[in-house]
Structures are given as C-alpha cells and as structure tokens.
Amino acid sequence: MSVRSNLAPGITPFADDPRWGVVERLIASPGFAKSGRLTQFLVYVCSSALAGHASEINESQVGVNVFGRPTGYSPTEDSIVRSHARLLRKRLDEYFDGEGRGEPYRIRIPKGGYVPHFEEQSSPLPPETSVVETRIHVEPLPIASPRRWHLAGTLYFALLGIVAATVAAFAWQRHTQSPEAYAARFWAGICNAARTTLIVPSDTALVSFEVITGRDVGLREYVAQDFRRDTALHSSTPLDRVSGLSSLPYTNIVDLQFCWRLALTARADLARTTIRSAKDLRSQDLKGSNVILIGARRANPWVELFDQSNNFQGLHDDRGDFVLNRAPKGAERQMYQEGGTPMPGESYAVVSYVPGLNADDRALVISGTTTAGTEAGLDFLLNASAFGRTLEEISAGGNATPWFEILLRAGSVNFRAPGKAEVVSWRRRSR
DSSP: OOOOOOSOTTOOOOTTOHHHHHHHHHHTSHHHHTOHHHHHHHHHHHHHHHTTOGGGOOHHHHHHHHHOOOTTOOTTTOOHHHHHHHHHHHHHHHHHHTTTTTOSEEEEOOTTOOOOEEEEOSSOOOOOHHHHHTOOOOOOOOOOOHHHHHHTHHHHHHTHHHHHTTSTHHHHHHHHHSHHHHHHHHHHHHSOTTSOEEEEOOOHHHHHHHHHHTOOOOHHHHHHTHHHHHHHTTOOHHHHHHHHHHTSOOOOHHHHHHHHHHHHHSOOOOTTEEEOOGGGOOGGGGTTSEEEEESOTTTOGGGGGTSTTOSEEEEEETTEEEEEESSOOTTOOSEEETTSSSSTTOEEEEEEEEEOSSTTOEEEEEEESSHHHHHHHHHHHHOHHHHHHHHHHHTTTOSSOOEEEEEEEEEEEETTEEEEEEEEEEEEEOO
C-alpha cells in the first residue's frame, strides 16, 4: 500500500536545514508519533514554509492536502482544519516546553493563520538523548541553489513519490497502515472536537413494557408517549405499574460499560460527546450532531430513523428477535436468529455506520438480537485490532472510511454472557 505524502508539491527534504531537523524530531516524539493527521498537518505547513510558499498556506489548502477535502469545499461549513489546528498548537507547546526545550528553534503557528514561525531560541541545550536517538534518518538529497530551484521546479514533482518514501511518512506510516490506525481514524471521525456526538443507550424500561404487554412500540408512538396513556386507560394495576416503569430513564449496565470503555480505550476526543436518554431525545437533537445508538429498534426506537436502507436490520416479530438479510449473497441466510442454527446460544449483532440526518452528520448503530449480542458488538468496536482489520478490508486500504454494515455472530453460554464476535458478512455503501 502506498503512503500519501503531505509535503507541499514540488518540495524535497531540507536535510541541511536545522529547522527541518526540528520538524523531524518533533514528528518522532510521543506526542506526534501516534497521531498521523497532526503529523501530516505539521509536515505540510512546515515544508511549504521552508520552500518559500508560505503565502499559499491557508485553511482551504490544508483541508484539501491534509484532510482530503474536495477542491472548493467550504471551510466555513467544515471546521476540521481549525479544530486540528488548536490541537496542533497545544502539542507544539507541550513539546517545546518539555522534551524539546533544548531545540535551536521553536515552531509556533499563531492563531488566525496556519503559517509556521521558526523562532530561534537563545542558548539552546542539547536535545534530549531519547529524542536524538529516535530521529528519522533521511539520506540527504542534493539541494539546488535558489536560482536552480526555480529552473528545476517541475522536476521536483517527479520526485514526489521518492519523497513519500523518505521523509516524515516514516514517522507515521506504521500507524496509518496498522489495523489499530483504521480504528483510531474511525473514532476520531465520529467523536471529535468539531461537533457534538450523542450516545443514546437502549431503553430497558421500554423493553420491559413491551415484554409484559406483548406489543412493540414504534418510533412515532414512542416520541409521543401515547403508548403509556393508552395503557393507563385499561385501569389494570399491573399495566399501570408497567406504564409508570416505562417513563423512567432506565438502561442496562452493558451500555454504560461501553461508554466508560470508549473513554478509556478509543483514540477519540470526547470533549463534545454526551450521553442522552432515548426517552428524552427529540429528532431535532439529532440534526447537526453525530450519534451512537445502542440497541435494536425494540430497545431503541430511534434506530428506525437510520436503518431503513440497511441490508442487515435488527427486527422483532412473533418469531422473536432476529437479523433480516434483505439481499443474501452466496451461502448467506435470509434470517439470523438465536436458536436458528445447530450452534446453541448463538447470538447476532449488526454494527452499521450510516449517514445522519444532516449532510455532515454520522450515525453509528449497534443492534443485537440479545443483550449478549449487543455486548459482543460493542466489544468488537472497542477491539482496535479486530475492528481495524475489518475496516481495512471494507475501505480497501484507503484513507476514508466508507459507510458500512457489519453482521457479527457470537456464541454465548446464556443470553447475558457473550462469546467472541466473528464477522459473518459486511456491506459497503458509497458515500
């Protein structure tokens, strides 16, 4: 798989420039080595500035060359560059106030712009040994004189492929190609500082109501809460009690554990991520936000807004809870249901990543046929290696995560104890 270079077009490594040496040590430091996008951002703006193209560094160019946005996109509607710039400035300060305090130059990116400033530091101390030892080694390439630079400018475009294999790409190549990097990029896309993300756990009280009354509650009825009023009209004490129960914002421990583990393990900025009760949610809340919905339609009626076009749908009827495969391929079955195969205790889950209600919104839905199935799906999402390998296959090694649906199977001892999830099938949807 080729690695995309984020050097400005026509730029060669500045092997003899001490300022470029600072950049090399920076991107090899712990604060940058595990953050491919920040590394790309820094390399792009620094290489452009050192090549004399500082006037070409702006938000639009960074968005196109670093974050893959289409030419002509609107930065006022897409704040990804600004949000990453804030984090980049913070990481730069942390480096130069810590392990990089002895660097000959300090790199700053003043607010309001993206052009890096190389400020010479007086009486620099030798850089820390650990940083020097991890410096990326780049074979020096002949550097043309300023006059010859302009004459040979077009030749440097032909060297871009060589540059990609030599300079800063080595500092983050292993991260962008590893399965864990695919998972980290996914979480950074759905949970970030640029927009609000809502995590909506399943409504356990609603499921109890449906089990006791023997009927399912659709989204329209759920939002209006008509089902509780209708039940109260029967004047039956047990029904009144379950009606009152359904009004409480109960969820289960599996959903809450996922939220906790997401904060601990996923490489995502959760500063604007909040947990919302399904009962208190309104459709307007979902516009302009990313959303993570836990549970099938029966446990979380809001799923109905996002899985209408899915091939794999978690449904419920007289046969129980099952996953419907609307267009089976090869040896796939049309229905996946616990007890539907010789394997005892088998449960299923669908993990789908689909468009949200607005153009830039994203929705992640985890629907299980049982609690164990849902938990297996959540475990799979937080297994960076397993989830990352599947994402790599779905995205065909590309840098963008497409919309997708993944059908998972998990064996279990009982409905509360999930086994290890395995991928049964997946579908990729075009953006």
